[in-house]
Amino acid sequence: MKTPQRLxxxxxxxxxxxxxxxxxxxxxxxxxxxxxxxxxxxxxVYKEANKRSFRQSVDYTxxxxxxxxxxxxxxxxxxxxxxxxxEEAWQSAxxxxxxxxxxxxxxVPTPYQxxxxxxxMDLVADAEGNAAPRLNxxxxxAKEARLHHQTLLKEVVRMLCAGIVHGDLSEFxxxxxxxxxxxxxxxxxxxxxxxxxxxxxxxxxxxxxxxFFGQFAPELLNTEYGKEIWAFxxxxxxxxxxxxxxxxxxxxxxxxxxxxxxxxxxxRDEEAAKQMRLAEAKAALPKAGR
Numbered sequence: 001m002k003t004p005q006r007l008x009x010x011x012x013x014x015x016x017x018x019x020x021x022x023x024x025x026x027x028x029x030x031x032x033x034x035x036x037x038x039x040x041x042x043x044x045v046y047k048e049a050n051k052r053s054f055r056q057s058v059d060y061t062x063x064x065x066x067x068x069x070x071x072x073x074x075x076x077x078x079x080x081x082x083x084x085x086x087e088e089a090w091q092s093a094x095x096x097x098x099x100x101x102x103x104x105x106x107x108v109p110t111p112y113q114x115x116x117x118x119x120x121m122d123l124v125a126d127a128e129g130n131a132a133p134r135l136n137x138x139x140x141x142a143k144e145a146r147l148h149h150q151t152l153l154k155e156v157v158r159m160l161c162a163g164i165v166h167g168d169l170s171e172f173x174x175x176x177x178x179x180x181x182x183x184x185x186x187x188x189x190x191x192x193x194x195x196x197x198x199x200x201x202x203x204x205x206x207x208x209x210x211x212f213f214g215q216f217a218p219e220l221l222n223t224e225y226g227k228e229i230w231a232f233x234x235x236x237x238x239x240x241x242x243x244x245x246x247x248x249x250x251x252x253x254x255x256x257x258x259x260x261x262x263x264x265x266x267x268r269d270e271e272a273a274k275q276m277r278l279a280e281a282k283a284a285l286p287k288a289g290r
Contacts, residue, residue, distance in 0.1 A: 001019060001020070001021055004019065006116070007019055007032065007034070010116065010118060015036070015113060015120065016035065016036050016120065017036060017037065018035040019033075019034050020034060020035060023131055029044050029187075030044075031043070041112065042109070042121050042122065042124075043120055044119040046118075046119075093187050098111040098119075099111055100164060101186075104158060106155055106183065107155050107180065107181060108182065109182065125177060125178060126177060126178055132178075134171065134174065134175055134176075135171035135172075135174045135176060135181070136212070138176060140213070140216045142216050142217040144216070145213040145216035145220070146217050148176075149217070149220055151181055152183075153206070153225055153244060156205060156206060157229060157242065157244075158240060159183075160238060161240060163191060164190070165189065165191075165192050165195075170205075202226055202230055204226070205226070207226055223246030224247060225244055225246050227250075228246065
């Protein structure tokens with residue numbers, strides 16, 4: 001096929017040797033199958049912001065770090081440089097997340113290089129060596145649905161233990177490889193500790209899994225794995241060995257407002273006494289000097 005313009009610099013610089021075909025075109029990128037030496041890989045070409053249907057919601061970008069305070073100011077003001085910096089940060093978010101998750105053992109495509117706005121990574125293949133299908137293109141037995149659902153719950157836990165929430169996980173961005181499900185599409189991934197929306201995003205990701213696999217194994221529809229996983233995480237008890245039940249009981253114990261008020265009053269009185277002691281100490285300083 002004719003080499004896409006965005007991939008020409010990679011061929012010129014020897015990053016890839018040939019473009020075999022277009023694999024898919026999604027809401028934020030177009031993916032091509034490419035040849036790198038003897039290996040067949042993917043080249044993910046990110047679309048420009050004005051051509052992308054997935055918008056950079058502040059819910060996703062909250063808590064993300066930028067290279068410098070200058071970039072942060074420019075992004076806040078919406079200048080031309082700021083928009084460019086924001087676009088680079090959006091693209092590099094997936095690259096950073098992939099390297100981080102791959103190192104943690106999460107089932108994601110292995111990333112190899114990010115060059116000129118193009119991400120080179122593994123081609124996820126099925127048993128015949130063809131590009132692996134998405135979950136939404138497959139019909140499962142109840143047994144298969146339960147198995148894949150449990151596998152993906154473990155991957156969600158592994159991601160969270162690595163400090164990351166996918167943020168847009170569903171049957172549309174999970175591929176079924178020869179060795180099981182592989183999670184893709186991570187430009188909207190968020191830092192679990194640095195984003196105030198991380199909890200709701202994780203719960204939505206897990207609910208999406210239950211809704212999809214629940215078509216084949218209906219008992220999954222009544223589970224509360226998302227809330228259970230986050231509760232373990234929030235209390236610092238989540239590990240790769242944590243046993244999940246899918247049940248979650250909300251703590252509805254009424255708040256003892258009188259006790260809270262007493263604590264606040266005690267802290268206020270302690271602070272007032274501290275300030276008084278400081279004032280007395282300052283007042284005594286001139287006398288000591290005479």
